[in-house]
Amino acid sequence: MKMNLLTKTCFVIATCFVFTCPVESARILVVAPFFGKSHSIYIHPIVLELANRNHDIVLISTNTIKDPPPNIKLLQSIQESKLTESSIEMYDTWSMSTIPHTHTIWNDLLNETENCLKSPDIKRFLTKNDDHFDLVISELFHQEALYMFAHKYKAPLILLGSSTYYSGIDSFMGNPSTLSYLNHEFTKYYGDLTLYQRIENYIIGNYISIVNKWYAIRQQDDLARKYFNNLNQPLPSIEELENNVSLVLLNTHFSFDTVRPLVPGIVEIGGVHIKPPKELPGDIKKFLDDAKNGAIFFGFGSYLKSSEMPEEKLKIFFNSFKSLKQRILWKWDGENEPKNFPNIFFSNWMPQSDILAHPNIRAFISHGGMLSMQEAVSRGVPILGISVYGDQFLNMEKIKSKGMAVHIPYNTLNEENFNKSLNAILNDVNYANSAKEVSRRYHDQQNTPMDNAMYWIEYVIRHKGAKFMKSKLVDYPWYKYHNIDIYFLFFISAAVLYFISPLVLRYVELLVFVILSRAIRIIRSFFVEGILIGTLDALKFIITIYAILYGIQFILRILF
Structure with missing residues (x-):
């Protein structure tokens, strides 16, 4: 009896529900x-x-x-x-060796x-x-x-x-x-x-x-x-x-x-x-919307406080930002915000992922934390990474290998390499293009x-x-995982072959020599000496060599 269209439809829906519904x-x-x-x-x-x-x-x-x-x-x-x-001490952990x-x-x-x-x-x-x-x-x-x-x-x-x-x-x-x-x-x-x-x-x-x-x-x-x-x-x-x-x-x-x-x-x-970007708070949105030459987001995550950096490191950033055409959003965790920086917006809280989604963001200055790196990838923003501790160094090396980042370890940071790196991120279109390409690859997932x-x-x-x-x-x-037992067997077999093969080959050679000598003596009794004897001696030599080679092959087959 054939199922009508309604019955078939119900059957398909029920089947899909059974195999795709979540657990209770x-x-x-x-x-x-x-x-x-x-x-x-x-x-x-x-x-x-x-x-x-x-x-x-x-x-x-x-x-x-x-x-x-x-x-x-x-x-x-x-x-x-x-x-x-306190993140003050974290800025010193880069000097600690691995072990x-x-x-x-x-x-x-x-x-x-x-x-x-x-x-x-x-x-x-x-x-x-x-x-x-x-x-x-x-x-x-x-x-x-x-x-x-x-x-x-x-x-x-x-x-x-x-x-x-x-x-x-x-x-x-x-x-x-x-x-x-x-x-x-x-x-x-x-x-x-x-x-x-x-x-x-x-x-x-x-x-x-x-x-x-x-x-x-x-x-x-x-x-x-x-x-x-x-x-x-x-x-x-x-x-x-x-x-x-x-x-x-x-x-x-x-x-x-x-x-x-x-x-x-x-x-x-x-x-x-990471969630779809939400609308930014009014003051941040206006600051970014009005950034005609683009903007840079500066954030060191939820743990490191940029305000607790040594003064000589902070001067590197302040001196560099003064000469930029771009605006800077800086997640500043300290109580006293720096003054007289009209192109810098300081705040102790910023919706980082949503900011990175703004079309005017040109670069992200980051500590290289895992979540920050992922958000930059998701939004397609190139990174200038200043790794400080933990997995940040390796995170930045990974993303650098994709062509969307420049990496400066914190202990090597100076005004020269920072300005050079920031200039590269802002003006070399390859970084932005690579960031967009990596973002496309990341978002191209089945679920x-x-x-x-x-x-x-x-x-x-x-x-x-x-x-x-x-x-x-x-x-x-x-x-077993590293095949050590197999390597050990190969080693023992090679060692045994090395020590016993001369004795075996000498025994085979003597045995063949004895057998052929007796055979030649019998043949000589039926033939005159001369050319035939020379031919038999040559044949004896060839057969001996062949027997030796065959013996070696036979031993190798037994061992391996």
Whole structure:
């Protein structure tokens, strides 16, 4: 019996609904206690969108959400940070070498993790054993003890990478990685590495991997056992918790970041926080609309305060801006705004992403923070980057390689290189064209970063953890992953061949010689000596050589 048109239509609609509808309302715990505002700018939009999709959210955070919907409950994490609270000191961190800097990060974030776990709200929350969660989402930022929440609630674990690519995920997600061409995030090299840079990249990458496993992770392990001691024992190790991670959402995208192989369980959602531009406040809008020669936006993010720069550095900017035809919007965080700069608009708050979308913006002077870089890419604005600390150096090197930025490390900043770089950004059309091209590549995606994030989060819920998205490399010991066992077998075989082949070949040669000698004596008894004897001797020599070669080939076939 044939279906009529209405029946067919209903069937198609029902089928599409079944396969595309979101999961039913899930109860989700989001653990993101790090106090950095930029981290919350990345994570909180994801939390709000999950709530908008009718999921019930419990959020552990230092930073609050303004006017949260009723299905978001905030558990306040206290902030007693040993990390630098004043950006004055941050302007000096560029002098810190890689390895001490790494240990400082580990130790400071260990303290941050404990600050979270001993917060009154969190301590009360830990004592409750009758709660239920379908999913735990935790920030990927060296606070691994918090992964124990996933074990407590027997829920799948998703990690949100708020910073640059963290190479540690390769081991527990089964992702292929090699330091021969992929720069480690704690080195200051990018692009085609020289032999020396590859050696340094290899040493630092392996050193950090080893010390992280045997030092930093063990400290986090001890912390987890201290604060989750009311759970059934024994508790899983941090390494076991990492191996059970279902999905990692990265704040990257190949259009402006490193192109690398990724398993299905690692998904790029870079720029997830960026929304369509909104109308600017009246004073800012008028200032930009009247900028006939264009305008420059100067902003150092949510943490660094340009007003706390040393005076000699500030003079570089003031002296340069005096002679510009362009207007400057400067995010100034200090109380006393500089005077007598008619072409500069100072304010302690500015809607950065919306400003960068204004058609009169010609350049962005930035510290190279991840979110700032992404907003510049999204709006197609070239960057003059002055990296100060953390991942900013590497961020700027990446975007510089795309042709849309000039990079000046803060410690090398002087009036000459700043004026030269700013002049290049403003007057060399190649920077603007490259910025627009990178922006086109970034926006040419099948789904928005937010839709992509929501799909994969709900995918993990639908498929009860979706552990099948990880490759078999997770279970491989290191020697199998690097083919050390195969190389060892080749080495042993070559060594055996080297030592025994002379003996074998000598034995084969003697055996052939004996057999041929006897054969020739028999043949000689039937023929007269002369030409035939000479021919037989030559034949004996040829057959001996052939037998030796055949013996070598036979031995090689046995060994290999």
